[in-house]
Amino acid sequence: MKDETIAGNLRLSGIPNVIRRDPFPPHGHAADHLLRTLNLDRPPLPDLWAPDSDDVVIHPGSGSPKKNWPYFEELVDRLPNVVVFVPLPLGEAARSREARARKGEASKKDEGFRSSSNLWSSPGTSALRLPRRPMLQNLCLPEVFHHLRRCRAYIGNDSGITHLAAYLGCPTIALFGPTYPRVWGPIGRRARIIWKSKLEDITVDEVVQSLHATHT
Incomplete structure (x- = not known):
């Protein structure tokens, strides 16, 4: 239903050819x-990593x-040199959750979400402090791009920031559980995945140990 709505809105915006395909390969x-859908080959992976610090950036959210x-x-x-990344909430739904969390009005649908001012203090992040x-x-x-390019390494969950870090060529350790990493x-050139069900x-x-292995 959402795909049909988006496709219709794109056509109304003057885009004559909207290609749709099941997102699950x-x-x-x-x-x-997705590249096959467009008859495109996978392009070479970029290498934009230019480290100038010993910082390890972590992103504990998703x-x-x-x-x-x-x-x-x-x-x-x-770890001695850690910088914690706390992203801004993106999109209207995320901003609404952020506002409710700040007011202490979180609903059941907001379970697991807390204000970024609480540093991801949520059941899903072990009450980080x-x-x-x-x-x-x-x-x-x-x-964000600047910091990920210049840090020593990045550690994060299955999230957009983790994908960005890996694609830039930053040594990335991605922690996977419920999602299938082969899909x-x-x-990225220096991406490592630790996956357990x-x-x-x-x-x-x-x-x-995986972090140390990125520098051997």
Whole structure:
């Protein structure tokens, strides 16, 4: 239904040819599925990584609490140079949830969401309390791009920021649980995926070891 509405709105906007296809690929990665729809080959992966610091950027959030690894607070305690990324809420629905959370009026539909001012303090993020570490907040996309290019490495859940970090060529550790990384995993020159069917089964030691392996 949403696809039909979007396609109709695009046609009303003067776009004569709207290509629609099931977003769930019958095989292979979702990106390759969409490229096949347009008869395009996968382009070479860019390498825009230009590190100039020892910072490890982490993003403990995602679009769903089910995708949030619960041990980021313990991970931060293990790493000396951590910068925590807290994105702005995007879209009307996200902004509405943000406003309700600030007023203490969160509904059942908002379960797992908390105001970014609480630093992702939610059931899905193990009540993170990270004020002792530098925070990247209220950044526009070019600023996010800048930090991801120049950090030593990035660690995050299945989220858009993780995909961006990997695609830029930044050493990326993506933590996957309920989603299938062969279909939805980040693509990049230095992307590593740790996947277990139960996200909480991924240990802090595994993540730290994977981080060290990115520099060997």
